[in-house]
Amino acid sequence: MRPLAALALAFAAALVAPAAHAQGALVFAAASLKEALDEVAGSFALGRAGRVDVSYAASGALARQIERGAPADLFISADTDWIDYVEQRGLAVSGTRRNLLANDLVLIAPAASQVKVKLSPGADLAAALGKGRLAMADPGSVPAGKYGRAALTSLGAWKGVEARVAPSENVRAALALVARGEAPLGIVYRTDALAEKGVRIVDTFPAASHPAIVYPVVLLKRSSSPVARAFEGYLASPDARAIFERHGFRLP
Amino acid sequence: MSGDETGILLLSVKVAFAGLAASLPPGIAVAFVLARKRFPGKTLFDAFVHLPLVLPPVVVGYVLLVLFGTQGPIGRLLEPLGIVFAFRWTGAALAAAIMGFPLLVRAIRLAMEAVDPRIELAARTLGASRTRVFFTVTLPLSISGIATGGLLSFARALGEFGATITFVSNIPGETRTLPLAIYSFTQVPGGDAQAMRLALFSVLLSLAALAFSEWLVRRSPASAHHA
């Protein structure tokens, strides 16, 4: 019976341990921020006592988790809808919301592809797709997907490709499909395209064709972590901004 | 039930059924080999069969993408034959079949191991070849295991999400099965009600499958008189 008791004890200890982790901060961030934010978080941790852990997923999934009580301190969304969602439910600290970053939307193709498309009104995307599919984040719920649909609609190209879309769980999954060559074209953020060597940017969507892509950040009411406040401030610092710019983000 | 919802339901049933139908012959074969044969590397083979049970579904989906996608070795081989999995319901069926396979094999294997090998022997002394023994004795006596395994596999298919969305993404009408549709609705603010409705249909579908499986087992002559 002794090994069994030891196991039970270890298990109980493991359950208790996470409480000790509360000294850091937990940030929920849109998937498209991964490389840049990881670097920023790392740079923050270097000079300070306090860890920052980031959880990346589709903004909608994160907002839902926050609504259901996830222990996040900060939320960085890829569009305003989901920040609105969180604010409307009284989960955000008022006055802490601001636009952190801006991004562009681009059309990508596998690195080896020679396809040429000009993103202007009347663009014939369907022809360029051929029998393949257009990889993009789910146009119904994921910000990158919603922007993509808006942009294509304003260019008059949405009807032609609507049936050929392959909706992914998040923008990174769409990026991976194009990088693998599974889809001949895809719509992702510029920052995503720059982060993936397996794709090339075919063209950039005109800024007028879609709502401004901004990444709002907000502090969450649940948070009691001083590290979180410090990190939120750090995000606006020159160091952090330099990192974001290097990854292709624009600063508002 | 709206037209869309009917479509999602029918697609899910189509995918789950196709997955089950495709996995039954290899499932029975693998179960038989594991139940009756001894060979070097059997443990490894058994572990391999159980991989989809143990690996995260997303990993399985990724492996399927690598192998059966348009750029994958198997995908490229099958494409000229007209068999395409990428971004098609056939891919969803494949994902469902793979994820349910270990459950199918386990149940059938258990039933086959319960068949007294001496009964198979008796059949051989009466003049039956190994193949005939398999089809006239072993298989009928394992029917309860096949029904159970089939039900488990079907149920698993109805709930399959991770591997499906990673492999063939979430295409409405093509790969948006019940779980994926429910997920999509939960991603939209205010989509909860619809998600709940679909979840309810999911439950009803599973209950129907369970009832059918029970009926199948009950009416088979073998199980009624099996020890």
Add this chain to the structure above:
Amino acid sequence: MLEVDVAVPRGKFRLHAAFSSDAPIVALFGRSGSGKTTLVNAIAGVVRPERGRIVIGERVLFDSARGIDLAPEKRRVGYVFQDALLFPHLSVRANLAYGERLTPPAQRFVDGERVLALLGIRELLDRNPVSLSGGEKQRVAIGRALMASPRILLLDEPLASLDGARKAEILAYIELLRDELRLPMVYVSHALEEVTRLADRVVVIAEGRVIAEGPAAEALSRAHMGALTGRFDEGAVIEARVATHDARFELTTLAFVGGELVVPNLDALPGEPVRVRVRARDVSLALARPSGITIQNVLEGNVVSIGHEFGAIVDVHLRIGETGLTARITRKAASNLAMVPGSRVFGMVKAVSIDRRSVGFA
């Protein structure tokens, strides 16, 4: 003619058996684990000998030297198992038909109607095996094996899982089959009684080897039989002929080389040869011919040997004329009567202890 000469590796030891027989039934007799079942499994093709030869008539089933090893389904060897092993998912009718259907019409020589009648299983045809009694199952199992028109029938302890009354019933059926069908049979058993009743020829197997082979009484009456049959069954088999019947007291006298045995009425004609099993525990000894006792059979003979002494009991092996007999008595009695090899003694056997079950007809 059945010829068997094989070496079969078996777990800890190796079975090394050679025998031949053209008797209607040859019994493979020995203790559990002696290798009897392995031997019939080799004949059926279920187990593969390391080397050797198995031939039935002109048909070679196995010959390692010539690389012949017929698959079980090609051997036309019928097999009746201890547990019947009927197909639970098929009716009795379908069970019986299973082997018959797989036999090419040209090779079917068994008359189905006759088998049904002989075994009395016609009324069971539409039943399911699970609902049958042990005896019924065994009869159907025999029927099923027969319907496939086998060239030889193997029976592996077919009575072992039956109770006393069923045993007797099925034993009678097997005797009937032996007499009615001209089908050679190999009967495996560790029960002396069954072997005595059925077999003209016995092959005694112990620890993977044939230690005796030949006509039943001869092969069975070996001194070291005790190890083979288990203590209870220890005894002798006497070959005798029916001499006379006593109609008034309903007794039968049997004559054997060395004396006579009086037994309760046997339904047999004078002159008929029989095999009688006399259990050691039913034999008492006296130094002088007693008088005024009820025991009918007092046989004069000599002590040949006094067997292993375990505890309070000892076995004394006698010779009555040309025939062997064993008496099981207390060690104390043997000591008190100062018995030694060569002593003149009288073996006494109660007529009542010999019943129908102890007698086999040749």
